[in-house]
Amino acid sequence: MEFTVTHKGTPYQISLPSETTLSALHEHLEELTSVPSDHQKLLYKGKKASVKADRTLPEAGITSGMKIQMLGPSSEELASMRGAEDEKRRVERIKQERAAKAQTKVRTPGSSTVSNHPSYRFHRIEPLAHLPNSSAARQYLMRLAEDAAILHVMQKHNFSVGLLTELAPHEHPNLLGLNTNAGQSIRLRIRTNAYDGFRPYMDVRRVLCHELTHNVWSDHDNNFKELNSQLNREVAQYERSVKDGTHTLSGGTQGDVYEPSTQLEAEAQEYVLGGGAHVLVPSSSASEDESREERRRRILEATMNRLKKEEEELEQSCGSAGPSALN
Known part of the structure; x- marks a missing residue:
């Protein structure tokens, strides 16, 4: 099976056996894009309401020639977001501790x-x-x-x-x-x-x-x-x-x-x-x-x-x- 997966404007030509599972596809895409498997979201026509990871590509609704859009942050982007969130929480905690002195009891x-x-x-x-x-x-x-x-x-x-x-x-x-x-x-x-x-x-x-x-x-x-x-x-x-x-x-x-x-x-x-x-x-x-x-x-x-x-x-x-x- 041959199809295209596009992530942030970059197309990736994928060629995999038809018996490949959806989880194996996610692992392959992680190698190509550095987007962790559990943060990948695939958008394509014919996608079933609930697609299990052990389904083969055809069972998941993926066909040859299909164009798939993938969403998801890379590992580096995730680390950056977590760092920003940790800093935000740290600042909020400091503000709360300072405000605690004036709060009503x-x-x-x-x-x-x-x-x-x-x-x-x-x-x-x-x-x-x-x-x-x-x-x-x-x-x-x-x-x-x-x-x-x-x-x-x-x-x-x-x-x-x-x-x-x-x-x-x-x-x-x-x-x-x-x-x-x-x-x-x-x-x-x-x-x-x-x-x-x-x-x-x-x-x-x-x-x-x-x-x-x-x-x-x-x-x-x-x-x-x-x-x-x-x-x-x-x-x-x-x-x-x-x-x-x-x-x-x-x-x-x-x-x-x-x-x-x-x-x-x-x-x-x-x-x-x-x-x-x-x-x-x-x-x-x-x-x-x-x-x-x-x-x-x-x-x-x-x-x-x-x-x-x-x-x-x-x-x-x-x-x-x-x-x-x-x-």
């Missing part, structure tokens, strides 16, 4: 304080314009961005997110959330698969806490689990303090406090979400003469196990750890 439960700083928030909210009912999607995203408990943990941990937007279920069916470049953007699956409504708010907010953890840790290792557990615990503690009338956060939405269905649910959230270290000794199966404390322990244990399983499933549906699922 508000009291939190106990003796700690949290900085009410305008940088630690979601700076832009954008629903996907090509999806139906974008106005309702914007309201949903705004509710997340103005959630007082979420703002509380963002202020406490100095989290800044450039863009909060959504994931289209049909475009990324295996993802519930994605954090790009440690907070440059966070994308969340807020719609149902059938586009007939929106997913439960508390489910999406748990995904948001998970993705905020990726502002600090990229992989789902023990460091990640510890911080994710801490964020979920702080959200639960904050909302309990608001309910008890002991805490407010200027700039946050008041009166929109999540109340767990039971006190046991709240305890399980504090100790389990994200891999907390709280351990229960398994109790015997329920019986008619089961004591109140034994029943409480059994229900709490079952609730904790359920939340652990849900968190494991969330990790499997997160595109933020390892290679981006959107590449």
Whole structure:
């Protein structure tokens, strides 16, 4: 097979056996252009909606005589961009540290304080314009961005997110959330698969806490689990303090406090979400003469196990750890 691939105005005449796979073509192009395989994007007519790397060139829709346009930065350009981004973050960090001296303090439960700083928030909210009912999607995203408990943990941990937007279920069916470049953007699956409504708010907010953890840790290792557990615990503690009338956060939405269905649910959230270290000794199966404390322990244990399983499933549906699922 012979075809032409053009990158930044330079044409490359390609001649490969028809049984060549798409991944082998990417490796060949990397040798020619110095553009890493995972950063190459090929544009051509007849391209299938989802082309797997192990497909042969004809199976991927490539034919002899075809003209293909390739997009992607070279290794040198990537290094330069990363250097510029690192410098930008360094300057921003210095600015934030200098501004911290003048920021307002508000009291939190106990003796700690949290900085009410305008940088630690979601700076832009954008629903996907090509999806139906974008106005309702914007309201949903705004509710997340103005959630007082979420703002509380963002202020406490100095989290800044450039863009909060959504994931289209049909475009990324295996993802519930994605954090790009440690907070440059966070994308969340807020719609149902059938586009007939929106997913439960508390489910999406748990995904948001998970993705905020990726502002600090990229992989789902023990460091990640510890911080994710801490964020979920702080959200639960904050909302309990608001309910008890002991805490407010200027700039946050008041009166929109999540109340767990039971006190046991709240305890399980504090100790389990994200891999907390709280351990229960398994109790015997329920019986008619089961004591109140034994029943409480059994229900709490079952609730904790359920939340652990849900968190494991969330990790499997997160595109933020390892290679981006959107590449």
